[in-house]
Amino acid sequence: MKAMLHAVKLLRRYAGAPLAPVIAGMALAGLFEGAGILLIVPLLGASGFLDGAHDSVPFLAPLLGRLKTLPADSLLPVLLGLFVLAVVLQSALQRHVAIQSTRIVNRFGRNLRIELFDALQDARWSLYLRKRRTDLMNAMTTETARMLYGMGLVLQAASALIYTVLQIGIALAMSWALTALVLACGAAVLLISRRLIGKARALGSLTSELAQDYLAGVHDRLQGMKDIKSNDMADGGRKWIRGITERLLQEQLAYIRLRSATDAGYRIASAVLVAAFAYAAVRMLHTPPHILLLIVLIFARLWPRITTLQTQAQQLASAAPAFASVQALLAECKRERETASRGDAALADAEADAKRGQLRLEYGIRLSGVAFSYEEAGGRKALDGIDLFIPARATTAIVGHSGAGKSTLVDAVMGLIRPQEGEIRIDDVPLTDERLAALRRSVGYVPQDPFLFGGTILDNLRMARPDATEEEVHEALRFAAAESFVSRLPQGIHTPIGDRGIRLSGGERQRIVLARAILRKPGILILDEATSALDSESEAAILHSLERLRGSMTIIVIAHRLSTIRGADQVVVMEQGRIVQCGRYAALAADRSGLFDRLLRQQATGV
Structure with missing residues (x-):
């Protein structure tokens, strides 16, 4: 019970339709079924069985008393007609209740x-x-x-x-x-x-x-x-x-x-x-x-x-x-909701957000004393006392060994995780839940493990901008060095790519995801080892495209191949959740005692 x-209670909350008419229909259907059962005794009486018994039938006795005035030959057809009417009304109500119940449940x-x-x-x-x-x-x-x-x-x-209740009452x-x-x-x-x-x-x-x-x-x-x-x-x-x-x-x-x-x-x-x-x-x-x-x-x-x-x-x-x-x-x-503005009016909020446009980064992003640890890490900090300034419209590269905290740092910048210590400020204004939506509209993110939806290439790119024209889609593909291989596909941008893009190679998937990020025309472009699966020619083409964007957007690059970040405005070197070096590429490479120099030598020697 x-x-x-x-x-x-859940039905009343979610069904969006009153339950009272359905309950009333159920009750009326039960009453008509009960009336049909009660009519069996006078029917038997009118047929010569159970003579006089109908006088004591509850509820129907007044009606049956009036029917006694009818000619004997007419009583049985009238009773049969009442029985059929009761069954018809019961069936009609049951049909209505079944349809309404199905509507409510669905x-x-x-x-x-x-x-x-x-x-x-x-x-x-x-x-x-x-x-x-x-x-x-x-x-x-x-x-x-x-x-x-x-x-x-x-x-x-x-x-x-x-x-059951109605029939028990009659009984x-x-x-x-x-x-x-x-x-x-x-x-x-x-x-x-x-x-x-x-x-x-x-x-x-x-x-x-x-x-x-x-x-x-x-x-x-x-x-x-x-x-x-x-x-x-x-x-x-x-x-x-x-x-x-x-x-x-x-x-x-x-x-x-x-x-x-x-x-x-x-x-x-x-x-x-x-x-x-x-x-x-x-x-x-x-x-x-x-x-x-x-x-x-x-x-x-x-x-x-x-x-x-x-x-x-x-x-x-x-x-x-x-x-x-x-x-x-x-x-x-x-x-765990990110922002109080979401909820029942999520679609209306999204449309209003779209009209308001992206967050315009004028000064930069500052992280002060930021610390974070994952629940399953046993207290080990993925980020430990991070102090960093990411200037607007500049390229910041983040490097370090696996597990150094690079991706976690980027997650913090995007607002995916909340610092357990310290704060993040966007143009000297704290990053709060209320500002998350504007920040997300400004970000184009390309992960190391690219994710594609089922459907066509065009479907995937329009996930970022549903109103994008095909000309804009092709422009984004050119930027990501993807237009040439897409044009060779049987249906071009209308080619189905299978579940999670399984019909494309790893490098092709990475380029499509990069094109999707660029199609948004973001103010902040974040590349998490986004060229790791590319051949040298495609990587060079993308690096050339990124160079053209310098000064027009803020670019954050997590890089494994250090040769790809020579043109970065600043290089951030991380180790065990901390920033151990920060500066320009040439200055860090010249510091023979630093971790960046060791990373360079390891890549050069393969050791």
């Missing part, structure tokens, strides 16, 4: 998915550092689907519950003693079955856990298929898939055993109840035949619905962990 009440699903997706997009980068991507995918797909299924169950259960009006006997026996059965709901909830938690593990494992192995094939690691995958599918099989068998045991128990209980009911009605309570007939009809139709309610309660308990996990993720995303 607790899970059902929680689901109703509107709930749409609004929930939008809120969850927006919350994930607005969450700080630190959330993604803690969470597996596949767990987030599982929440957006499998768990939300389970929630929708649960919401459908809630509305079905509400309909069955309303019908009580006819014979409270006999009805009380049936209800007491039914309540005993339902009370005994409460333990099964707890088992269903536990199985539901296991279902969520297994779904996460399965999705994560499949995703990892498909993403790493090239390494798996190249290094003959397929045996590990075969062992894993057999193990996880066996666990999934056992979980489903456990759930089916639970459901089948419940169903068998209900059938046995039904048989016992019918036997006890018949004996008590005839031998102990001396119930009149027409009352006995109506109560038997009511409970014959009612008992399957009661058992369905119990089954739905188990299924809802099984889906309850999905409700809990999605709600927990939503709450976590909202706690």
Whole structure:
């Protein structure tokens, strides 16, 4: 019941439509069905059976009293017409309720998915550092689907519950003693079955856990298929898939055993109840035949619905962990939200942001005493006391060994991570959540591991600027030394590139991502080893293009090949999260005792 009440609250929040008309429709449909059952006794009376019994039929007695004035030949057709009318009205209402219920559930699903997706997009980068991507995918797909299924169950259960209450009311009006006997026996059965709901909830938690593990494992192995094939690691995958599918099989068998045991128990209980009911009605309570007939009809139709309610309660308990996990993720995303301006009006905010344009960097970016450590790093600082000024419209190169903190420093500059100590100032104004959106609109970022979306090359570039013309797209491709290979593709910029650009080489993907960043015309261009997968000719072309941009935008380059940063205005050398050297290329190269000189000699000698 607790899970059902929680689901109703969520329905009222997300459905976007009032539930009262649907509930009223369910009640009216139940009333018309009850009227159809009650009409059976006068129908039998008009046909020559149960003479006079219709006088004591509850609720319909006044109407039937008026019908006595009709000619005997007319009574049966009128009663049959009323019966058909009751069935027609009930069917029409049930159809309306089914359509409205489907609309409510699917509107709930749409609004929930939008809120969850927006919350994930607005969450700080630190959330993604803690969470597996596949767990987030599982929440957006499998768990939300389970929630929708649960919401459908809630509305079905509400309909069955309303019908049950109405029919029990009619039965009580006819014979409270006999009805009380049936209800007491039914309540005993339902009370005994409460333990099964707890088992269903536990199985539901296991279902969520297994779904996460399965999705994560499949995703990892498909993403790493090239390494798996190249290094003959397929045996590990075969062992894993057999193990996880066996666990999934056992979980489903456990759930089916639970459901089948419940169903068998209900059938046995039904048989016992019918036997006890018949004996008590005839031998102990001396119930009149027409009352006995109506109560038997009511409970014959009612008992399957009661058992369905119990089954739905188990299924809802099984889906309850999905409700809990999605709600927990939503709450976590909202706690980690980057800016208060996002949320329900995210699209309107985005359009307003676009009209306001980019942040114009006039002076530069200053980091003062910035420190940061990852949660899993055991206290080791990825950034430790960083003091750095990045001048506007200049090129700043960041170098150092792997793990020195270069990418973390760039993440801090982009506002992806928050310094745990110190502060970052943009043109001498602190970088706050309110200024993040403007900063992000000003940044063009090219990572070392380029990411492309499924679709065509044009689709990928227009992710950065949906209104870009094809001429502007080709200009960006020329800048990134990509136009020549794109023009050789079967459909040019309209060529599908496969999942994450799998049909392109690493260097080609890197150039497309660079073109996408340039297409935005950013004020700040950040290249995280963005030329590492390029051949010498393509790299030289891109470096020449970057040289043309000098003085027009702020460029931050993380470089592995030090020969590519000779023209940088300043070179920042990092080691173990600290800046150990900072200056122009020539000055740092001349310092024989510095780390930069050692890096140069290592690259020159290959040692």
